[in-house]
Amino acid sequence: MSRVRHRVPxxxxxxxxxxxxxxxxxSALRLQAATGLRLGDVLQTHLGVPEERITGAIAAQWGLPVLHLPPPSAMPSQSVAPARLFQSSGxxxxERTASGLLLACAEGPDPALALALERMYPLRVEFGVVSSRALEQWRKTHAESAVPVQRxxxxxxxxxxxxxxxxxxxxQPVDCRIVxxxxxxxxxxWLEEAARRQDAAAEGVDTMDVLYSLAAESTAVRR
Known part of the structure; x- marks a missing residue:
């Protein structure tokens, strides 16, 4: 947390x-203030700064590695959490192993999501940095979750x-957790066979996710 508080802009x-x-x-900061765009987007669009230089600088800000990934469509389907949670956190x-989960981010890690995943599973969450383009490709390709989700x-x-x-x-699930x-x-x-038979939304699956939200609260979407 100390590194986060004092990271170089x-x-x-x-x-x-x-x-x-x-x-x-x-000049870029003035344009950012006038347009509301992210600084990285302003630097790329108006000054021609290569995307990989911006990605490398963001990684250095947070002390994280840069991830060089295959196309998102080639990545294995993940069922660790609803896609909406990843999309809202950027x-x-x-990659998931027996003891850990590696998440890619374009603007910096999301501690709230990491804590939620570590409470949901006995695993350690780590982050690496990718380009904004890679994040947008994943969002378009993985609009749906592998596990059925109710909102x-x-x-x-x-x-x-x-x-x-x-x-x-x-x-009457075998086990349940909420974060x-x-x-x-x-x-x-995590459902038993009897529950899967009695509920249409649970038919044919052994795991079900539900995302609850309050109508009076706006969900936080990182941009």
Whole structure:
């Protein structure tokens, strides 16, 4: 956390590496303030800074490795969490082992998602940095999750708790866990065969995810 609080801003990192001059950086910052675009996008579009230089600087900001990945369509299907959670946090899963999970990010790690995954599973979450283009390709290719997902919006926390309790009572899962991450309550259930037969949404699967959110709260989407 100390490294995160004191990390060097992206523009200064690129200037220190000789990628941009001080004058170019000030011009890019003014344009960013006027357009609301990300600094990296401004530098690429208006100053022609190569994407790989920006990706390398972001990795250095966070002390993370740069990941060189195959096309997202060639990656194995992941079922560790609903795709919506990865999409909202600006990350995507790359590799899962017996003890860990590697996530790719384009702008920096998401500690809330890492904590949620580590609470859901007994594994350690690590991050690496990829280009924004690779992240967008993954979002387009993996719009759906490998595990069936239900989305439920509730008016308040009391109704959310009641909805979750009713579902657990009805399906009687073998095991279940719930964590909160980025404006969602993520409930994962491991189901017995009897539950799969009695619920149409659970038919043919042994794991089900439910994402609860509050209508009064806007979900946090990182851009």
């Amino acid at each position: 992206l523009g200064l990192m690129l200037q220190a590496r000789g990628v941009v001059t001080g004058e170019q950086l000030q 990350t995507f899963p790359v 439920v919006r509730c008016v308040d926390r009391e109704s959310l708790a009641a909805e979750a309790a009713e579902l657990l009572y009805r399906l 909160r991450v980025n404006g969602f309550w993520w409930l994962r259930m």
